[in-house]
Amino acid sequence: MTTNIDLKDIHWLIDMVHNIDVGLVIIEKDYTVKVWNGFMENHSGLLAAHMIDKKITDVFTSIPKTWLQQKINSVCLLKNKAFTTWEQRPYLFKFKSYRPITTNAEFMYQNVTFLPLADFQGQITQICMIVYDVTDIALTKQAFQEANSQLKYLSHTDSLTQLNNQGHWRNLCENEFINSKNSANPTSMIIFDIDHFKKVNDTYGHPFGDEVLKGIAEAVRQKSKKQDVIGRVGGEEFALLLLDTNLKQAKLVAERLREAIEAIHFEYQNQQVKVTASFGVAQITDNIPNFESWIERADLGLYIAKNNGRNQVGVSDH
Ligand SMILES: Nc1nc2c(ncn2[C@@H]2O[C@H](COP(=O)(O)OP(=O)(O)OP(=O)(O)O)[C@@H](O)[C@H]2O)c(=O)[nH]1
Numbered sequence: 001m002t003t004n005i006d007l008k009d010i011h012w013l014i015d016m017v018h019n020i021d022v023g024l025v026i027i028e029k030d031y032t033v034k035v036w037n038g039f040m041e042n043h044s045g046l047l048a049a050h051m052i053d054k055k056i057t058d059v060f061t062s063i064p065k066t067w068l069q070q071k072i073n074s075v076c077l078l079k080n081k082a083f084t085t086w087e088q089r090p091y092l093f094k095f096k097s098y099r100p101i102t103t104n105a106e107f108m109y110q111n112v113t114f115l116p117l118a119d120f121q122g123q124i125t126q127i128c129m130i131v132y133d134v135t136d137i138a139l140t141k142q143a144f145q146e147a148n149s150q151l152k153y154l155s156h157t158d159s160l161t162q163l164n165n166q167g168h169w170r171n172l173c174e175n176e177f178i179n180s181k182n183s184a185n186p187t188s189m190i191i192f193d194i195d196h197f198k199k200v201n202d203t204y205g206h207p208f209g210d211e212v213l214k215g216i217a218e219a220v221r222q223k224s225k226k227q228d229v230i231g232r233v234g235g236e237e238f239a240l241l242l243l244d245t246n247l248k249q250a251k252l253v254a255e256r257l258r259e260a261i262e263a264i265h266f267e268y269q270n271q272q273v274k275v276t277a278s279f280g281v282a283q284i285t286d287n288i289p290n291f292e293s294w295i296e297r298a299d300l301g302l303y304i305a306k307n308n309g310r311n312q313v314g315v316s317d318h
Contacts, residue, residue: 023093023110023131026117029072031055034126043095043108060093075116076124082114086138097135109138158232160210161217169231173241176229177291180284188250190240191298192257192279195310197236200275204268212266212275219260224253239298247283247315254279254313262311276311278302 017024018038026035036051046059057065075082084092086109097105115128156168164172173189180187194200194216201209213236220230220238229241240257242250258279266273280301288294297316305314 022133023129025056025129025131026126027056027129028126029076031057031068033059035128040093040131044093062094063092071114072127075114075127079116079118079124081116084112084114086111086134090138092129093131105135105139108133109135161214161232163217163221163238164229164231166231166233169229169233169239169241172229172231173239173294174291176241176243177284177294185244186246186283188242188245188247188281188283189294189298190242190250190254190257190279190281191233191295191302192238192254192277193234193302193306194236194261195276195278195306197275200273204273208266208268208273212273215264215266216261216275216277219264220257223257223260245283247281250281250283251313251315254281258311258313278305278310279313280305281313281315 017035020037021039023039023043024035024037025033025040027033033051033054033056036046036048040051041047051059057063057068071082071084091107091110092112093108093110095108095110097108111132111134113130113132115130116124117126117128119125156164158165163169176187194212197209197212200212213232216238217230217232220240224230224240227243231239231241233239240253242253245253258277261275261277264275266275280298280303282288282294282297282301284294288297297318300316300318301314303314304316305312308314
């Protein structure tokens with residue numbers, strides 16, 4: 001950029017620099033402040049008279065010196081601009097958010113540009129920092145990201161039990177089925193279904209039935225390992241994906257869950273109510289060609305358990 005500025009016009013420039021709605025700071029390579037404009041005064045509460053000739057890192061002790069040195073070095077060496085965005089570093093100068101009513105930001109989010117300033121010999125002797133207030137952009141983006149993750153959570157989650165819903169649980173299992181074909185580690189699945197749940201609903205009412213479903217979900221959550229993937233895969237049907245677990249171990253887990261469910265005391269109008277559940281278990285083996293066959297195998301186990309009198313774990317050989 002070439003400019004033809006008369007000396008008498010300089011005061012306009014100084015006026016503009018002082019009043020412009022971005023922060024302008026000029027520092028020497030050793031961090032000594034040479035320019036501190038009105039924006040910086042207003043937001044820091046520190047006047048230019050106080051800042052000039054002070055080292056910026058002495059006043060703003062939260063600015064990491066090594067990081068700033070690297071920025072300055074790169075600007076001087078490459079004779080080019082450098083940037084830092086609020087996503088990399090939320091702020092360089094900790095200024096209070098000046099809109100505490102309309103936003104819930106604790107501080108001003110900032111983007112900062114570092115400009116090399118050359119002397120008459122073309123040597124970079126000073127660095128200009130331009131500080132942009134990007135609080136609105138940062139908050140909008142954060143709110144958007146939060147809404148997105150909330151939506152994702154809701155689309156994956158069963159609202160009654162907060163377990164994975166059927167669609168999400170199946171997707172996770174399908175992926176695991178594919179992975180397991182390249183892995184030496186065993187993977188198993190448990191499916192279980194509450195016994196005579198229709199009778200529970202019919203006798204005590206649907207809201208009580210819902211409490212039973214929630215109680216069972218909680219018991220299963222407590223008795224499971226962190227890496228087990230639990231889902232509610234039907235009205236009164238639940239399932240678990242068990243990584244690094246063979247059939248024998250999965251049967252033991254199912255038995256433990258069966259006992260835990262049997263031990264829960266539900267209460268309806270001072271009356272104790274007990275429920276049981278039947279389980280089917282299946283491990284991925286070479287003769288299970290696809291995900292659907294794996295589920296069918298576990299379902300067959302569940303069918304056997306129901307047929308043999310319920311409240312037990314069933315395994316199918318076919
Ligand atoms: N309270 C409640 N009940 C549900 C929910 N989803 C499904 N059910 C009920 O679960 C019951 C399932 O009944 P059935 O499929 O006949 O099975 P069951 O009575 O458990 O009998 P078995 O499985 O053979 O032991 C039905 O009464 C459904 O209305 C739910 O979200 N809340």
